[in-house]
Amino acid sequence: MPSDEQYRQLLAFRTQLRRFDHWSREAASEHGVTHAQHQLLLAIRGSASAGGPPIGEVAEALLVRPHTAGELVDRLASGGFVERVQDDADHRRVRLRLTAEGERVLRDLTSVHLDELRRLGPVLGPMLDDL
Amino acid sequence: MPSDEQYRQLLAFRTQLRRFDHWSREAASEHGVTHAQHQLLLAIRGSASAGGPPIGEVAEALLVRPHTAGELVDRLASGGFVERVQDDADHRRVRLRLTAEGERVLRDLTSVHLDELRRLGPVLGPMLDDL
DNA sequence: TCCTATTATCTCGTACCCCGATATATCTGT
DNA sequence: ACAGATATATCGGGGTACGAGATAATAGGA
Numbered sequence: 001m002p003s004d005e006q007y008r009q010l011l012a013f014r015t016q017l018r019r020f021d022h023w024s025r026e027a028a029s030e031h032g033v034t035h036a037q038h039q040l041l042l043a044i045r046g047s048a049s050a051g052g053p054p055i056g057e058v059a060e061a062l063l064v065r066p067h068t069a070g071e072l073v074d075r076l077a078s079g080g081f082v083e084r085v086q087d088d089a090d091h092r093r094v095r096l097r098l099t100a101e102g103e104r105v106l107r108d109l110t111s112v113h114l115d116e117l118r119r120l121g122p123v124l125g126p127m128l129d130d131l
Numbered sequence: 132m133p134s135d136e137q138y139r140q141l142l143a144f145r146t147q148l149r150r151f152d153h154w155s156r157e158a159a160s161e162h163g164v165t166h167a168q169h170q171l172l173l174a175i176r177g178s179a180s181a182g183g184p185p186i187g188e189v190a191e192a193l194l195v196r197p198h199t200a201g202e203l204v205d206r207l208a209s210g211g212f213v214e215r216v217q218d219d220a221d222h223r224r225v226r227l228r229l230t231a232e233g234e235r236v237l238r239d240l241t242s243v244h245l246d247e248l249r250r251l252g253p254v255l256g257p258m259l260d261d262l
Numbered sequence: 263t264c265c266t267a268t269t270a271t272c273t274c275g276t277a278c279c280c281c282g283a284t285a286t287a288t289c290t291g292t
Numbered sequence: 293a294c295a296g297a298t299a300t301a302t303c304g305g306g307g308t309a310c311g312a313g314a315t316a317a318t319a320g321g322a
Contacts, residue, residue, distance in 0.1 A: 010173065010175075036308060043142065054270075074272095132284085168278095
Protein backbone atom coordinates (compact mmCIF):
# COMPACT_ATOMS: atom_id res chain seq x y z
CA MET A 1 0.00 0.00 0.00
CA PRO A 2 1.85 3.12 -1.24
CA SER A 3 1.92 6.22 0.95
CA ASP A 4 0.70 9.64 -0.18
CA GLU A 5 4.35 10.61 -0.37
CA GLN A 6 5.10 7.73 -2.73
CA TYR A 7 2.23 8.68 -5.02
CA ARG A 8 3.66 12.18 -5.13
CA GLN A 9 7.18 10.95 -5.83
CA LEU A 10 6.00 8.71 -8.62
CA LEU A 11 3.96 11.54 -10.12
CA ALA A 12 6.97 13.87 -9.90
CA PHE A 13 9.18 11.32 -11.66
CA ARG A 14 6.58 10.81 -14.38
CA THR A 15 6.27 14.56 -14.76
CA GLN A 16 9.98 14.81 -15.49
CA LEU A 17 9.84 11.99 -18.02
CA ARG A 18 6.77 13.59 -19.57
CA ARG A 19 8.49 16.96 -19.90
CA PHE A 20 11.46 15.34 -21.64
CA ASP A 21 9.16 13.35 -23.90
CA HIS A 22 7.12 16.43 -24.74
CA TRP A 23 10.22 18.47 -25.46
CA SER A 24 11.60 15.66 -27.62
CA ARG A 25 8.38 15.37 -29.64
CA GLU A 26 8.43 19.07 -30.34
CA ALA A 27 12.06 18.95 -31.39
CA ALA A 28 11.28 16.10 -33.81
CA SER A 29 8.25 17.94 -35.12
CA GLU A 30 10.33 21.03 -35.85
CA HIS A 31 12.54 18.84 -38.05
CA GLY A 32 9.60 17.44 -40.00
CA VAL A 33 9.31 14.02 -38.37
CA THR A 34 7.21 12.58 -35.56
CA HIS A 35 8.55 11.05 -32.36
CA ALA A 36 8.17 7.45 -33.54
CA GLN A 37 9.77 8.32 -36.86
CA HIS A 38 12.74 9.91 -35.07
CA GLN A 39 13.23 6.74 -33.03
CA LEU A 40 13.21 4.69 -36.21
CA LEU A 41 15.90 6.90 -37.73
CA LEU A 42 18.01 6.44 -34.61
CA ALA A 43 17.48 2.66 -34.69
CA ILE A 44 18.73 2.57 -38.28
CA ARG A 45 21.77 4.73 -37.50
CA GLY A 46 22.64 2.73 -34.39
CA SER A 47 22.30 -0.65 -36.06
CA ALA A 48 25.37 -2.83 -36.57
CA SER A 49 23.94 -4.60 -39.65
CA ALA A 50 25.96 -4.04 -42.79
CA GLY A 51 23.88 -2.59 -45.60
CA GLY A 52 21.32 -1.30 -43.13
CA PRO A 53 18.96 -3.18 -40.82
CA PRO A 54 15.96 -5.08 -42.19
CA ILE A 55 12.51 -3.97 -41.05
CA GLY A 56 12.22 -6.84 -38.59
CA GLU A 57 15.34 -5.69 -36.75
CA VAL A 58 14.16 -2.15 -36.21
CA ALA A 59 10.73 -3.47 -35.21
CA GLU A 60 12.44 -5.45 -32.47
CA ALA A 61 14.51 -2.46 -31.38
CA LEU A 62 11.37 -0.33 -31.21
CA LEU A 63 9.32 -3.05 -29.47
CA VAL A 64 6.60 -2.98 -32.11
CA ARG A 65 5.26 -5.55 -34.56
CA PRO A 66 6.98 -5.73 -37.94
CA HIS A 67 3.96 -4.39 -39.80
CA THR A 68 3.85 -1.39 -37.48
CA ALA A 69 7.47 -0.61 -38.31
CA GLY A 70 6.52 -1.00 -41.96
CA GLU A 71 3.90 1.71 -41.61
CA LEU A 72 6.45 4.04 -40.02
CA VAL A 73 8.81 3.34 -42.91
CA ASP A 74 6.01 4.19 -45.37
CA ARG A 75 5.66 7.64 -43.87
CA LEU A 76 9.40 8.21 -43.53
CA ALA A 77 9.99 7.09 -47.12
CA SER A 78 7.29 9.37 -48.52
CA GLY A 79 8.97 12.21 -46.62
CA GLY A 80 12.31 11.31 -48.20
CA PHE A 81 14.10 10.39 -44.96
CA VAL A 82 14.74 6.68 -45.60
CA GLU A 83 15.00 4.29 -48.53
CA ARG A 84 13.90 0.67 -48.88
CA VAL A 85 16.57 -1.54 -50.46
CA GLN A 86 15.89 -5.12 -51.50
CA ASP A 87 18.32 -7.56 -49.93
CA ASP A 88 20.43 -9.33 -52.58
CA ALA A 89 20.60 -12.72 -50.88
CA ASP A 90 17.11 -12.91 -49.39
CA HIS A 91 14.44 -11.27 -51.50
CA ARG A 92 11.93 -11.29 -48.68
CA ARG A 93 14.09 -8.81 -46.79
CA VAL A 94 13.94 -5.06 -47.16
CA ARG A 95 16.94 -3.22 -45.77
CA LEU A 96 16.65 0.37 -44.59
CA ARG A 97 19.02 3.22 -45.34
CA LEU A 98 18.97 6.85 -44.30
CA THR A 99 18.87 9.34 -47.12
CA ALA A 100 21.15 12.39 -46.92
CA GLU A 101 18.15 14.32 -45.61
CA GLY A 102 17.38 11.65 -43.00
CA GLU A 103 21.00 11.63 -41.90
CA ARG A 104 20.99 15.42 -41.56
CA VAL A 105 17.77 15.52 -39.53
CA LEU A 106 18.98 12.75 -37.23
CA ARG A 107 22.31 14.48 -36.68
CA ASP A 108 20.63 17.72 -35.65
CA LEU A 109 18.15 15.95 -33.39
CA THR A 110 20.89 13.88 -31.78
CA SER A 111 22.93 16.98 -30.96
CA VAL A 112 20.11 18.76 -29.17
CA HIS A 113 19.07 15.56 -27.40
CA LEU A 114 22.54 14.98 -26.01
CA ASP A 115 22.51 18.55 -24.70
CA GLU A 116 19.09 18.16 -23.16
CA LEU A 117 19.94 14.85 -21.50
CA ARG A 118 23.05 16.35 -19.96
CA ARG A 119 20.72 18.86 -18.34
CA LEU A 120 18.19 16.19 -17.35
CA GLY A 121 20.68 13.76 -15.80
CA PRO A 122 21.30 15.67 -12.56
CA VAL A 123 17.52 16.04 -12.08
CA LEU A 124 16.46 12.48 -12.83
CA GLY A 125 19.26 10.63 -11.06
CA PRO A 126 18.40 11.84 -7.54
CA MET A 127 14.67 11.24 -8.13
CA LEU A 128 15.37 7.60 -8.95
CA ASP A 129 17.50 7.29 -5.81
CA ASP A 130 14.70 8.66 -3.64
CA LEU A 131 12.15 6.06 -4.66
CA MET B 132 28.49 16.39 -35.10
CA PRO B 133 27.82 13.36 -32.89
CA SER B 134 30.19 10.38 -33.03
CA ASP B 135 29.09 6.84 -33.82
CA GLU B 136 29.59 6.12 -30.13
CA GLN B 137 27.21 8.91 -29.16
CA TYR B 138 24.53 7.62 -31.52
CA ARG B 139 24.92 4.23 -29.88
CA GLN B 140 24.75 5.67 -26.36
CA LEU B 141 21.65 7.67 -27.17
CA LEU B 142 20.01 4.61 -28.74
CA ALA B 143 20.90 2.53 -25.68
CA PHE B 144 19.38 5.12 -23.37
CA ARG B 145 16.23 5.29 -25.46
CA THR B 146 16.05 1.52 -25.48
CA GLN B 147 16.00 1.50 -21.68
CA LEU B 148 13.29 4.14 -21.56
CA ARG B 149 11.36 2.25 -24.21
CA ARG B 150 11.56 -1.00 -22.25
CA PHE B 151 10.23 0.72 -19.16
CA ASP B 152 7.48 2.40 -21.13
CA HIS B 153 6.51 -0.85 -22.82
CA TRP B 154 6.50 -2.72 -19.53
CA SER B 155 4.41 0.05 -17.97
CA ARG B 156 1.86 0.00 -20.79
CA GLU B 157 1.42 -3.73 -20.43
CA ALA B 158 1.00 -3.43 -16.68
CA ALA B 159 -1.71 -0.79 -17.17
CA SER B 160 -3.39 -2.90 -19.83
CA GLU B 161 -3.53 -5.89 -17.50
CA HIS B 162 -5.47 -3.70 -15.08
CA GLY B 163 -7.98 -2.59 -17.70
CA VAL B 164 -6.66 0.89 -18.45
CA THR B 165 -4.38 2.37 -21.09
CA HIS B 166 -1.10 4.15 -20.41
CA ALA B 167 -2.60 7.63 -20.77
CA GLN B 168 -5.52 6.68 -18.56
CA HIS B 169 -3.12 5.39 -15.89
CA GLN B 170 -1.27 8.70 -15.93
CA LEU B 171 -4.56 10.54 -15.49
CA LEU B 172 -5.44 8.41 -12.46
CA LEU B 173 -2.03 9.23 -10.96
CA ALA B 174 -2.47 12.93 -11.68
CA ILE B 175 -5.79 12.89 -9.81
CA ARG B 176 -4.34 11.00 -6.84
CA GLY B 177 -1.29 13.24 -6.64
CA SER B 178 -3.23 16.48 -6.87
CA ALA B 179 -3.36 18.84 -3.90
CA SER B 180 -6.75 20.29 -4.86
CA ALA B 181 -9.46 19.69 -2.28
CA GLY B 182 -12.48 17.93 -3.74
CA GLY B 183 -10.41 16.61 -6.62
CA PRO B 184 -8.68 18.46 -9.45
CA PRO B 185 -10.67 20.06 -12.28
CA ILE B 186 -10.06 18.78 -15.80
CA GLY B 187 -7.89 21.76 -16.70
CA GLU B 188 -5.48 20.98 -13.88
CA VAL B 189 -4.87 17.39 -14.94
CA ALA B 190 -4.58 18.52 -18.56
CA GLU B 191 -1.76 20.80 -17.48
CA ALA B 192 -0.09 18.02 -15.47
CA LEU B 193 -0.30 15.69 -18.47
CA LEU B 194 0.86 18.38 -20.92
CA VAL B 195 -2.21 17.94 -23.13
CA ARG B 196 -5.05 20.25 -24.19
CA PRO B 197 -8.07 20.35 -21.90
CA HIS B 198 -10.32 18.70 -24.46
CA THR B 199 -7.84 15.83 -24.80
CA ALA B 200 -7.98 15.27 -21.05
CA GLY B 201 -11.76 15.39 -21.36
CA GLU B 202 -11.67 12.49 -23.83
CA LEU B 203 -9.51 10.46 -21.46
CA VAL B 204 -12.00 11.17 -18.68
CA ASP B 205 -14.85 9.99 -20.95
CA ARG B 206 -13.20 6.62 -21.38
CA LEU B 207 -12.17 6.32 -17.73
CA ALA B 208 -15.66 7.23 -16.58
CA SER B 209 -17.34 4.70 -18.85
CA GLY B 210 -14.97 2.10 -17.40
CA GLY B 211 -16.01 3.10 -13.89
CA PHE B 212 -12.59 4.35 -12.75
CA VAL B 213 -13.37 8.05 -12.21
CA GLU B 214 -16.40 10.27 -11.57
CA ARG B 215 -17.20 13.76 -12.79
CA VAL B 216 -18.45 16.05 -10.02
CA GLN B 217 -19.85 19.51 -10.71
CA ASP B 218 -18.08 22.19 -8.70
CA ASP B 219 -20.46 23.90 -6.25
CA ALA B 220 -19.01 27.39 -6.55
CA ASP B 221 -18.18 27.45 -10.28
CA HIS B 222 -20.58 25.48 -12.44
CA ARG B 223 -18.22 25.53 -15.41
CA ARG B 224 -15.80 23.36 -13.49
CA VAL B 225 -15.92 19.58 -13.34
CA ARG B 226 -13.88 18.05 -10.55
CA LEU B 227 -12.52 14.53 -10.86
CA ARG B 228 -12.64 11.80 -8.25
CA LEU B 229 -11.35 8.25 -8.28
CA THR B 230 -13.97 5.57 -7.73
CA ALA B 231 -13.14 2.71 -5.36
CA GLU B 232 -12.24 0.67 -8.43
CA GLY B 233 -10.00 3.43 -9.79
CA GLU B 234 -8.30 3.78 -6.43
CA ARG B 235 -7.67 0.04 -6.30
CA VAL B 236 -6.23 -0.14 -9.82
CA LEU B 237 -3.96 2.84 -9.20
CA ARG B 238 -2.72 1.38 -5.91
CA ASP B 239 -1.77 -1.92 -7.57
CA LEU B 240 -0.10 -0.17 -10.50
CA THR B 241 1.79 2.18 -8.22
CA SER B 242 3.19 -0.70 -6.17
CA VAL B 243 4.58 -2.57 -9.15
CA HIS B 244 5.91 0.66 -10.68
CA LEU B 245 7.82 1.57 -7.54
CA ASP B 246 9.37 -1.90 -7.58
CA GLU B 247 10.26 -1.66 -11.25
CA LEU B 248 11.80 1.80 -10.88
CA ARG B 249 13.96 0.61 -8.02
CA ARG B 250 15.34 -1.94 -10.46
CA LEU B 251 15.67 0.61 -13.26
CA GLY B 252 17.46 3.27 -11.23
CA PRO B 253 20.87 1.62 -11.08
CA VAL B 254 20.74 1.02 -14.84
CA LEU B 255 19.56 4.43 -15.96
CA GLY B 256 21.66 6.58 -13.64
CA PRO B 257 25.06 5.53 -15.02
CA MET B 258 23.81 5.83 -18.60
CA LEU B 259 22.87 9.45 -18.00
CA ASP B 260 26.27 10.10 -16.47
CA ASP B 261 28.04 8.65 -19.52
CA LEU B 262 26.43 10.98 -22.03
C1' DT C 263 12.54 -32.06 -57.71
C1' DC C 264 8.35 -31.15 -55.15
C1' DC C 265 5.85 -30.12 -51.18
C1' DT C 266 5.35 -28.17 -46.84
C1' DA C 267 6.66 -25.20 -43.08
C1' DT C 268 8.69 -21.05 -41.92
C1' DT C 269 9.97 -16.31 -42.46
C1' DA C 270 9.58 -11.31 -43.91
C1' DT C 271 6.71 -8.05 -45.21
C1' DC C 272 2.34 -5.89 -46.50
C1' DT C 273 -2.93 -4.86 -46.38
C1' DC C 274 -7.20 -4.07 -44.01
C1' DG C 275 -10.03 -2.72 -40.34
C1' DT C 276 -10.14 -0.91 -35.54
C1' DA C 277 -9.06 1.62 -31.12
C1' DC C 278 -6.70 5.13 -28.81
C1' DC C 279 -4.30 9.57 -28.32
C1' DC C 280 -3.72 14.17 -29.52
C1' DC C 281 -4.60 18.16 -32.06
C1' DG C 282 -7.03 22.67 -34.20
C1' DA C 283 -11.28 24.84 -34.85
C1' DT C 284 -15.47 25.66 -33.03
C1' DA C 285 -19.51 25.68 -29.79
C1' DT C 286 -21.79 26.18 -25.25
C1' DA C 287 -22.26 27.39 -20.60
C1' DT C 288 -20.74 30.02 -16.86
C1' DC C 289 -18.39 33.58 -14.39
C1' DT C 290 -16.44 38.44 -13.76
C1' DG C 291 -16.01 43.29 -14.05
C1' DT C 292 -18.17 47.41 -15.34
C1' DA D 293 -27.33 43.88 -18.16
C1' DC D 294 -23.54 43.18 -21.14
C1' DA D 295 -18.84 42.17 -23.05
C1' DG D 296 -14.96 39.54 -22.46
C1' DA D 297 -12.72 35.77 -20.29
C1' DT D 298 -12.76 30.95 -18.67
C1' DA D 299 -13.93 25.77 -18.46
C1' DT D 300 -15.42 22.19 -20.78
C1' DA D 301 -17.44 19.66 -24.77
C1' DT D 302 -17.99 18.39 -29.87
C1' DC D 303 -16.33 17.47 -34.58
C1' DG D 304 -13.09 16.05 -37.94
C1' DG D 305 -8.49 14.42 -38.96
C1' DG D 306 -3.57 12.51 -38.63
C1' DG D 307 -0.35 9.38 -36.31
C1' DT D 308 0.62 5.00 -33.75
C1' DA D 309 -0.13 0.33 -32.72
C1' DC D 310 -2.63 -3.87 -32.91
C1' DG D 311 -4.81 -8.58 -34.68
C1' DA D 312 -6.10 -11.17 -38.55
C1' DG D 313 -5.16 -12.45 -42.80
C1' DA D 314 -2.67 -12.20 -47.47
C1' DT D 315 1.51 -12.54 -50.31
C1' DA D 316 6.05 -13.68 -51.60
C1' DA D 317 10.35 -15.92 -50.89
C1' DT D 318 13.27 -19.20 -48.55
C1' DA D 319 14.56 -23.65 -46.33
C1' DG D 320 14.22 -28.45 -45.30
C1' DG D 321 12.72 -33.20 -45.98
C1' DA D 322 10.87 -37.07 -48.83
